Amino acid sequence: MIERIVDFxxxxxxxxxxxxxxxxxxxxxxxxxxxxxAIPDLSDTQVIV
Incomplete structure (x- = not known):
């Protein structure tokens, strides 16, 4: 396989x-x-139910 790739x-x-x-x-x-x-959001994700 590799030999064919190198030959090609x-x-x-x-x-x-x-x-x-x-x-x-x-x-x-x-x-x-x-x-x-510039300032990534590192806070925990919060879901209010």
Whole structure:
């Protein structure tokens, strides 16, 4: 299995580089979309019945 992956990667370098670039771009895009709280709410959740 790993031998086939290595063989494919060696024969198709452009595909591997393109997929890596796409994954990096998607990772950066998702990091920018994650909301960031300056002061996170650490209090206990309370439910009033």
């Amino acid at each position: 990667s060696a024969r198709n370098r452009f595909v591997v580089i393109a997929l890596t670039a796409v994954l990096v771009i998607l990772g950066l895009w998702s990091m920018k979309r994650i909301p960031l709280d």
